[in-house]
Amino acid sequence: MTQAEAAALTVVLEAGAGAALAPWLRRSAGHAQASVARAQAALACGLASALTHPFAWSANRALDAHLPFAERAAVIELAVVVAEATLFGFGLRLRPASALMLSFVCNGASFGFGLLAWWLRQLLSGGG
Numbered sequence: 001m002t003q004a005e006a007a008a009l010t011v012v013l014e015a016g017a018g019a020a021l022a023p024w025l026r027r028s029a030g031h032a033q034a035s036v037a038r039a040q041a042a043l044a045c046g047l048a049s050a051l052t053h054p055f056a057w058s059a060n061r062a063l064d065a066h067l068p069f070a071e072r073a074a075v076i077e078l079a080v081v082v083a084e085a086t087l088f089g090f091g092l093r094l095r096p097a098s099a100l101m102l103s104f105v106c107n108g109a110s111f112g113f114g115l116l117a118w119w120l121r122q123l124l125s126g127g128g
């Protein structure tokens with residue numbers, strides 16, 4: 001998968017996760033209108049992942065020879081979760097705990113999907 005394909009898939013998955021979490025976000029941040037909150041959450045999550053994905057991709061390549069996958073993924077994903085939570089805190093006016101939870105769920109969705117896609121590709125190619 002190319003970086004552009006991975007970035008596009010990440011943006012779509014994380015925007016979708018943000019939109020799905022909109023009812024919870026309204027309660028967390030006090031948003032009144034469901035459609036506005038859903039669109040805001042999707043936009044914020046999509047933009048945040050579009051901003052952080054190039055850094056995560058580059059960091060993964062730079063650390064590939066130095067850290068095993070699990071450690072490398074943990075370090076990178078932790079940095080991305082914190083960065084995106086900061087953006088959500090300001091952009092959606094969320095409390096820190098809510099911003100962290102939103103970021104964790106969105107990144108977990110895209111990272112988990114990526115692992116599943118990798119595993120399926122290995123399985124179908126006879127390598128797993």
